[in-house]
Amino acid sequence: MTTEFDQYQANLQQIQTTMLYGQANRIPLLKRILLALDQPDLKYPIIHVCGTNGKGSTSLMMSQLLQATGLKVGVFASPALNDPREMIQVNRQFIDYRFFNQAFDQLAAGMGRLGMNWAEISEFEAWFLIAVLYFAQAKVDMAILECGLGGELDATNAIATAAYDVFVHIDYDHMALLGDSIEAIATTKAKIIRAHAQVINYPDQFPVVNAIIETIARERAAHYHSAKLQNVLLTKGNLDGSDVLAKFNGADLKLHLSLAGAFQVANLRTVLTFVASYNRQPIQGPITAEILQNTLKDLRFAGRMQLISQDPLLYGDGGHNPDAFASIVKALKPYEKDYQIIMVLGFLKDKDVLDNLDLLQDLKADYIATTPDNPQRALDADTLRELMQKTLPAANTITAVADPANALVYAKVLAQHLVKPLIFVAGSFYLVKTVVNPGE
Structure with missing residues (x-):
């Protein structure tokens, strides 16, 4: 008798390990697949996270804070450390074998209706499509999707819309694919911005990166928020984490952030800027000072400091x-x-x-x-x-x-x-x- 795990292993064998990014604009193809799947990405609001460093930490903070308000939160993030299912989680639980297999079959059927097979999509594209299907099936209240690399041509940019576009630190990386200047890299990343989205920008970007993101946000009638305006003072920092003093709802708030590294304080400023925007129209309850204090002190991020x-x-x-x-x-x-x-x-x-x-x-x-x-x-x-x-x-x-x-x-x-x-x-x-x- 075939178990769900056996079927999962068999399904993994069908997914290509080839990287197709950069060979052509794959987004129209992925949009056709999502349409054939009845647009699962439209069944929940999306936070789209893009940048060079800090995506995982920022996504972790946002997901845990939202979950603490009572929401069911899906996260698609890469790479995985040990188990590929780490890339697809709901409330910090990996997708189980049965749900993976169900989403896999749905995706196969959708591609079949288009006359496609597994050889025509990459590994990352397959996992992204399975994620958005699973999040719809799980009825998440919010999904966080991290770009793999790039932005405009990244598989995650096939989504129809996003409630939030969150930019972490943008720097030189993957230059053979993204361009040999910071302007080129920032431009391709900024092109994930959706009309009317809330755009949250990391506080310590290069000035030219700020200008590019703000310009594209304005052109697309999105709402731009700079984390530069978020006041956070580091009072103590070491490999055990950081103690900070933040401004929250007009008052001083002491926080301990268990994620180590001074750069995490900048990521926290980005997250607090997201929180201020989210709290204006929360899905359920707002993210409170108590939630911030209780959640940030107990975060654990495998493989990062x-x-x-x-x-x-x-x-x-x-x-x-x-x-x-x-x-x-x-x-x-x-x-x-x-x-x-x-x-x-x-x-x-x-x-x-x-x-x-x-x-x-x-x-x-x-x-x-x-x-x-x-x-x-x-x-x-x-x-x-x-x-x-x-x-x-x-x-x-x-x-x-x-x-x-x-x-x-x-x-x-x-x-x-x-x-x-x-x-x-x-x-x-x-x-x-x-x-x-x-x-x-």
């Missing part, structure tokens, strides 16, 4: 671009004086490896190069070690251990010989997933 163990002290972060690495270095620098830092690094070869390493030049640490779990795209450990030797003058030692699990064992053995060690694993989600249990 995540505390994995206390003994030894071990953190993991899947950030892979220079903007993310700058945040990692900024978070680690205060620990350099009192801790002996051990960096376990692994990258995909199509990432900005040299730019990331340049940011680590002044960080005194023992470095271990390893090979992320992605045979087609991973940069091998020996090559990474050679690059490290050329670019990391402050390194105590530089070692290559190809297997990520063995690299972590080596780091823990090294830590036993240090007085106050801190192990940090970074460079790729394909690396971090080998040491992170997202269920913790």
